Amino acid sequence: MSKAVSQAVDALRQLIFSGSLSPGSDHLEGELAEQLKISRTPVREALLVLEGQGLVTLRPRKGARIRPVSTTDMAEIYDVLTELESLAAADAAHAKLSRARLWPLFDAIERMDKALARKDRESWALADDDFHSALVALGNNSRITMIAQMMSDQVRRARMVTLHMRPLPTRSNDDHRAVADAILAGDAETARTLHHAHRRAAKKMLITLLETHHLKCV
Amino acid sequence: MSKAVSQAVDALRQLIFSGSLSPGSDHLEGELAEQLKISRTPVREALLVLEGQGLVTLRPRKGARIRPVSTTDMAEIYDVLTELESLAAADAAHAKLSRARLWPLFDAIERMDKALARKDRESWALADDDFHSALVALGNNSRITMIAQMMSDQVRRARMVTLHMRPLPTRSNDDHRAVADAILAGDAETARTLHHAHRRAAKKMLITLLETHHLKCV
DNA sequence: GCATATATTAACGTATACATTAAGCGCTGT
DNA sequence: ACAGCGCTTAATGTATACGTTAATATATGC
Numbered sequence: 001m002s003k004a005v006s007q008a009v010d011a012l013r014q015l016i017f018s019g020s021l022s023p024g025s026d027h028l029e030g031e032l033a034e035q036l037k038i039s040r041t042p043v044r045e046a047l048l049v050l051e052g053q054g055l056v057t058l059r060p061r062k063g064a065r066i067r068p069v070s071t072t073d074m075a076e077i078y079d080v081l082t083e084l085e086s087l088a089a090a091d092a093a094h095a096k097l098s099r100a101r102l103w104p105l106f107d108a109i110e111r112m113d114k115a116l117a118r119k120d121r122e123s124w125a126l127a128d129d130d131f132h133s134a135l136v137a138l139g140n141n142s143r144i145t146m147i148a149q150m151m152s153d154q155v156r157r158a159r160m161v162t163l164h165m166r167p168l169p170t171r172s173n174d175d176h177r178a179v180a181d182a183i184l185a186g187d188a189e190t191a192r193t194l195h196h197a198h199r200r201a202a203k204k205m206l207i208t209l210l211e212t213h214h215l216k217c218v
Numbered sequence: 219m220s221k222a223v224s225q226a227v228d229a230l231r232q233l234i235f236s237g238s239l240s241p242g243s244d245h246l247e248g249e250l251a252e253q254l255k256i257s258r259t260p261v262r263e264a265l266l267v268l269e270g271q272g273l274v275t276l277r278p279r280k281g282a283r284i285r286p287v288s289t290t291d292m293a294e295i296y297d298v299l300t301e302l303e304s305l306a307a308a309d310a311a312h313a314k315l316s317r318a319r320l321w322p323l324f325d326a327i328e329r330m331d332k333a334l335a336r337k338d339r340e341s342w343a344l345a346d347d348d349f350h351s352a353l354v355a356l357g358n359n360s361r362i363t364m365i366a367q368m369m370s371d372q373v374r375r376a377r378m379v380t381l382h383m384r385p386l387p388t389r390s391n392d393d394h395r396a397v398a399d400a401i402l403a404g405d406a407e408t409a410r411t412l413h414h415a416h417r418r419a420a421k422k423m424l425i426t427l428l429e430t431h432h433l434k435c436v
Numbered sequence: 437g438c439a440t441a442t443a444t445t446a447a448c449g450t451a452t453a454c455a456t457t458a459a460g461c462g463c464t465g466t
Numbered sequence: 467a468c469a470g471c472g473c474t475t476a477a478t479g480t481a482t483a484c485g486t487t488a489a490t491a492t493a494t495g496c
Contacts, residue, residue, distance in 0.1 A: 001266070001276065002479055028447070039481045041259075044449090045266055048219070052270035054361075058219065061447055061488060076359045079309075083301040091297075141294045143272075147365060220449055246477070257451045262479090279458065279477055 001049065008036055008046035016055055016066055017157065023068035032064070053150050069158050071210045077151045078203035082196060084148055085132060088139025090192035093183040097138065104134035105180045112173050121163050129156070131176055135195070138183070162209040172202070219267065222256060226264035229254055234273055234284055235375065241286035250282070271368050287376050289428045295369045296421035300414060302366055303350060306357025308410035311401040315356065322352035323398045330391050339381050347374070349394055353413070356401070380427040390420070 001009070012032070015021045033043045047064050050056045056064045069077075092102075099106075108131035115123035129152065136148045175198040182191035219227070230250070233239045251261045265282050268274045274282045287295075310320075317324075326349035333341035347370065354366045393416040400409035 001269075002278070041480055045263065048263055048266050049270060051219075052267065060220070076361045079305060079359055080302065080361050080365070083305050084298065087297060087301050141297055143294045143298050143369070147298070151361070259450055
């Protein structure tokens with residue numbers, strides 16, 4: 001991927017995640033090219049990449065549609081993340097890593113603690129993302145890393161909606177700590193099981209929130 | 219993705235899977251365009267898609283490199299498939315599907331039996347693919363379906379090497395039948411566990427074969 | 437007045453022309 | 467002879483021009 005194209009990808013991702021390009025909206029190649037001050041060619045290539053990442057769908061003469069993530073989409077995504085992150089946790093434990101190597105995990109947990117103390121949901125969400133991506137990285141499977149990143153991107157957008165609906169996730173960090181401890185102890189099966197349960201609970205919470213949200217919106 | 223581009227994608231995939239474009243080889247956009255009798259633009263777009271699918275890597279001035287799949291790549295891929303297919307098996311069982319809905323599964327098993335009786339490894343491989351993709355489809359998670367397809371594509375290439383090295387996989391079909399029966403019985407945990415074990419065994423076998431193959435080649 | 441056919445147009449899809457860049461090669465100077 | 471500089475060149479990356487197609491609107495016939 002060339003420089004300008006990856007810049008375009010980044011710019012479009014930014015616009016999508018910031019909500020400037022809202023889910024469900026259509027955007028013509030020409031308009032996007034004009035906005036980004038480049039020609040249609042790199043825009044087309046960027047859109048193809050984003051389509052591959054599941055962020056947009058390309059439809060002839062309708063432009064690029066920013067893909068809305070439905071409740072069933074979220075369920076699918078969480079199921080994938082549940083399995084793959086749990087494997088990563090098991091693999092990380094199996095690797096018998098030093099405490100130093102696990103620093104990103106414990107650091108994220110600490111930041112979540114602090115954010116919770118300040119009732120700062122945004123900071124908590126960022127640290128939570130960091131925990132999960134650090135966990136996946138420790139699993140040392142590049143395909144899982146890539147897939148998890150794609151899926152997390154889509155989750156992130158839905159969380160914008162739910163972040164302020166839910167109670168402060170104070171108990172969630174107990175889960176994180178337990179998983180990290182199991183990994184440090186080299187107990188693969190415990191790490192896997194705990195993380196699996198953690199993700200399943202998170203899924204259930206999110207789905208419930210989204211459903212009540214949809215009820216309010218309709 | 220437009221018609222010509224998807225034709226180009228299909229054509230290139232064909233060339234890759236048939237071995238005409240051998241792993242590790244480099245190919246300039248211009249050459250490929252000439253071969254396919256189209257201009258560079260759709261070729262570029264097709265290559266971007268294939269890069270997203272992990273089949274090629276694009277490097278400026280070196281052309282598109284057909285990605286070789288190393289032993290560690292195969293290990294990564296099998297780990298992903300193991301987790302996601304096992305979840306699909308569990309979900310399929312949970313859905314309490316009728317025997318009619320499970321026909322693709324049992325049909326694939328039957329075809330594998332026949333192929334084994336004829337010692338026809340190619341037919342067996344095709345039916346095995348069918349079994350696994352049918353299983354994933356029954357899981358009813360579009361993301362898992364997509365990921366599994368991508369990963370299977372890469373497995374398929376490596377199997378060309380190993381297909382004639384291994385003993386006829388006569389016992390493998392017992393696994394398949396047990397998984398299918400568990401799904402039919404609606405026993406999710408059994409289906410999951412059995413399939414998980416099946417895939418882990420397959421991974422171990424494949425890795426061993428690839429390693430001895432590399433030894434012979436070096 | 438409605439339906440159908442046709443014309444217009446706007447957006448996409450493809451080709452091509454042009455700019456950019458990096459790799460290889462040769463030249464020159466020490 | 468060797469090192470460093472610059473030129474050539476070939477391939478990519480970007481822009482633009484052109485062909486294609488589908489949607490919309492209008493006109494005509496029933």
